Amino acid sequence: xxxxxxxxxxxxxxxxxxxxxxxxxxxxxxxxxxxxxxxxxxxxxxxxxxxxxxxxxxxxxxxxxxxxxxxxxxxxxxxxxxxxxxxxxxxxxxxxxxxxxxxxxxxxxxxxxxxxxxxxx
Numbered sequence: 001x002x003x004x005x006x007x008x009x010x011x012x013x014x015x016x017x018x019x020x021x022x023x024x025x026x027x028x029x030x031x032x033x034x035x036x037x038x039x040x041x042x043x044x045x046x047x048x049x050x051x052x053x054x055x056x057x058x059x060x061x062x063x064x065x066x067x068x069x070x071x072x073x074x075x076x077x078x079x080x081x082x083x084x085x086x087x088x089x090x091x092x093x094x095x096x097x098x099x100x101x102x103x104x105x106x107x108x109x110x111x112x113x114x115x116x117x118x119x120x121x
Contacts, residue, residue: 043094051088051095052109053079060088061119062110072101076108090119 052061055078063076075096089095090111097120098107111117 049079051092054083055081056083062112064108067104067106067108068101069103090117095120
């Protein structure tokens with residue numbers, strides 16, 4: 001029962017509709033970032049992690065820690081998650097984009113095995 005509940009919550013936050021809703025909140029880049037941070041803080045309190053933090057995340061994305069600010073590394077660490085029959089969602093609003101936290105402009109996350117897959121919202 002608990003696994004089913006988390007599966008439904010995960011699916012709810014994975015739909016592209018959430019991405020569209022967040023985009024409607026965007027008045028400026030800064031306003032959007034503040035709204036997204038608020039959204040993430042509420043979702044994290046429910047125990048939901050970012051998609052790339054899944055325990056099986058390294059099967060779907062490659063994280064380049066050498067391009068990420070040192071104080072941000074903890075946001076890219078894998079978490080002990082339970083993902084039974086839950087497909088990895090590259091386009092989830094809970095997935096960081098490829099350029100996030102890069103100090104040199106290089107991609108910090110790339111999808112594997114298909115590099116052309118769009119990730120993040």
